[in-house]
Amino acid sequence: MDWTTYILVxxxxxxxxxVVLLTAVAYTVLLERKLVARIQNRxxxxxxxxxxxxxxxxxxxxFILKEDLVPxxxxxxLFIAAPMMSMAVALMSIAVIPIGESVTLPWLGVKTxxxxxxxxxxxLFLLGVGSLSVYGxxxxxxxxxxxxxxxxxxxxxxxxxxxxLSLGVALIGVVLIAGTLSLREIVDAQSGAWLGLVPKxxxxxxxxxxxxVFLTAAFAETNRIPFDLPESETELVAGYHxxxxxxxxxMFFIAEYTHMVTVGCVATLLFFGGWHGPSxxxxxxxxxxxxxxxxxxxxxxxxxxxxxxxxxxxxxYDQLMAFGWKFxxxxxxxxxxxxxLAVALGA
Amino acid sequence: MLHxxxxxxxxxxxxxxxxxxxxxxxxxxxxxxxxxxxxSLSVLYLLLGAEFVAxxxxxxxxxxxxxxxxxxxxxxxxxxxxxxxGSRVALLLGLPAVSLFAGLMVWVLGRRPGGAHLGEFxxxxxxxAHLLFRDFLLPFEVTSVLxxxxxxGAVVLARREP
Numbered sequence: 001m002d003w004t005t006y007i008l009v010x011x012x013x014x015x016x017x018x019v020v021l022l023t024a025v026a027y028t029v030l031l032e033r034k035l036v037a038r039i040q041n042r043x044x045x046x047x048x049x050x051x052x053x054x055x056x057x058x059x060x061x062x063f064i065l066k067e068d069l070v071p072x073x074x075x076x077x078l079f080i081a082a083p084m085m086s087m088a089v090a091l092m093s094i095a096v097i098p099i100g101e102s103v104t105l106p107w108l109g110v111k112t113x114x115x116x117x118x119x120x121x122x123x124l125f126l127l128g129v130g131s132l133s134v135y136g137x138x139x140x141x142x143x144x145x146x147x148x149x150x151x152x153x154x155x156x157x158x159x160x161x162x163x164x165l166s167l168g169v170a171l172i173g174v175v176l177i178a179g180t181l182s183l184r185e186i187v188d189a190q191s192g193a194w195l196g197l198v199p200k201x202x203x204x205x206x207x208x209x210x211x212x213v214f215l216t217a218a219f220a221e222t223n224r225i226p227f228d229l230p231e232s233e234t235e236l237v238a239g240y241h242x243x244x245x246x247x248x249x250x251m252f253f254i255a256e257y258t259h260m261v262t263v264g265c266v267a268t269l270l271f272f273g274g275w276h277g278p279s280x281x282x283x284x285x286x287x288x289x290x291x292x293x294x295x296x297x298x299x300x301x302x303x304x305x306x307x308x309x310x311x312x313x314x315x316x317y318d319q320l321m322a323f324g325w326k327f328x329x330x331x332x333x334x335x336x337x338x339x340x341l342a343v344a345l346g347a
Numbered sequence: 348m349l350h351x352x353x354x355x356x357x358x359x360x361x362x363x364x365x366x367x368x369x370x371x372x373x374x375x376x377x378x379x380x381x382x383x384x385x386x387s388l389s390v391l392y393l394l395l396g397a398e399f400v401a402x403x404x405x406x407x408x409x410x411x412x413x414x415x416x417x418x419x420x421x422x423x424x425x426x427x428x429x430x431x432x433g434s435r436v437a438l439l440l441g442l443p444a445v446s447l448f449a450g451l452m453v454w455v456l457g458r459r460p461g462g463a464h465l466g467e468f469x470x471x472x473x474x475x476a477h478l479l480f481r482d483f484l485l486p487f488e489v490t491s492v493l494x495x496x497x498x499x500g501a502v503v504l505a506r507r508e509p
Contacts, residue, residue, distance in 0.1 A: 124402035131410025
């Protein structure tokens with residue numbers, strides 16, 4: 001593959017991925033509104049389109065048409081840059097996520113993996129990009145030059161730095177079992193099943209503790225309930241994005257939901273066998289089923305996110321810190337030790 | 348084809364951000380410039396084939412240490428700094444040092460253009476893991492204990508007397 005074809009293939013994949021991802025993000029917002037409404041015994045949006053299905057479109061239009069306010073006393077360069085940073089970092093992590101085996105592109109005749117780029121340090125790339133996501137929030141709060149956003153972003157920085165540690169340590173168990181940092185190879189290592197019944201997913205190979213630590217830390221990293229202290233409405237108005245309006249606010253929104261989708265993808269890839277699942281039927285169905293299983297698993301994680309949002313109350317700040325440092329981190333380290341011992345004995 | 352282009356883009360970005368770091372008056376702008384330096388350095392490592400070092404550069408420097416910098420700047424609410432009129436020591440020592448360094452660079456580049464090449468060890472993750480956790484296990488662990496002691500020292504120093 002010469003480099004013009006390479007760039008062409010990459011651009012095609014990037015455009016398709018971004019369109020699919022942003023549509024998914026828009027509909028996750030709708031899903032959340034609908035589900036939370038049903039949990040609270042309401043209907044949720046029903047007016048725009050059948051069952052309110054065109055609501056994301058209306059919301060998007062509203063975001064674009066609203067007046068873009070910039071308060072007088074903000075530090076302007078960073079106030080404008082912060083939402084862009086947030087969104088750019090959120091979109092970056094999708095670049096290394098594989099969603100299926102390779103396909104051959106029609107017309108070009110090039111065989112390419114279903115993934116923007118296959119790097120052999122995919123997991124580290126995700127952690128690196130994830131660790132950058134704190135800047136958008138921190139700078140938004142600081143540049144707003146107002147007390148509630150500042151408090152929100154201080155909380156966010158402390159919370160994300162603390163839980164990042166547990167997040168990274170929780171993944172070491174999976175890396176020990178697979179022996180690689182490439183997301184594609186980690187998924188390949190989970191193919192097959194015991195007795196043709198129980199799939200060899202990492203969650204069934206003793207990584208259940210690792211999975212729950214990962215999930216909890218990921219909830220905290222994405223600032224979702226029960227860890228949404230950076231934007232807790234009851235005490236901080238809206239936290240770090242209090243002063244934002246219009247499209248700038250929408251960018252924070254998109255960033256948050258993109259992070260949710262990414263966490264769903266990573267959990268699926270690392271613990272739930274990625275695109276592996278029962279495969280049957282004619283050839284076209286066999287080709288499409290892996291992508292379907294992947295999307296289904298990610299959807300279940302988004303559902304879980306919203307379900308938990310509708311169920312749990314928010315932590316107090318000292319509870320959050322104590323939980324992260326005194327419970328989650330020791331548990332993650334214990335998981336590494338036990339998995340390491342098991343791998344060493346098995347090898 | 349792509350490698351030289353990427354190298355020049357990120358090398359320029361790195362140097363420009365480093366100059367900007369010194370030129371900016373506000374500490375938060377300087378800290379942000381430093382993040383750009385760290386990230387472009389990691390891309391340069393990536394171009395050399397050291398992908399693990401590149402990832403760790405981003406995770407540790409850009410993702411952890413610089414977050415703490417920003418956190419402290421935000422917490423202290425540090426304002427703009429005033430520029431002084433320069434010190435005499437810097438002028439007396441700095442100018443000769445800079446001219447010496449520039450002369451050295453010109454001499455090295457003029458003598459043997461493009462004479463640098465990579466060594467054998469490229470640093471894939473597995474090799475680094477073998478070095479750290481097998482060949483140099485004791486120094487590695489001793490270093491971690493050293494860092495732990497430093498943290499504990501900071502905690503003891505910062506503790507308020509009851």
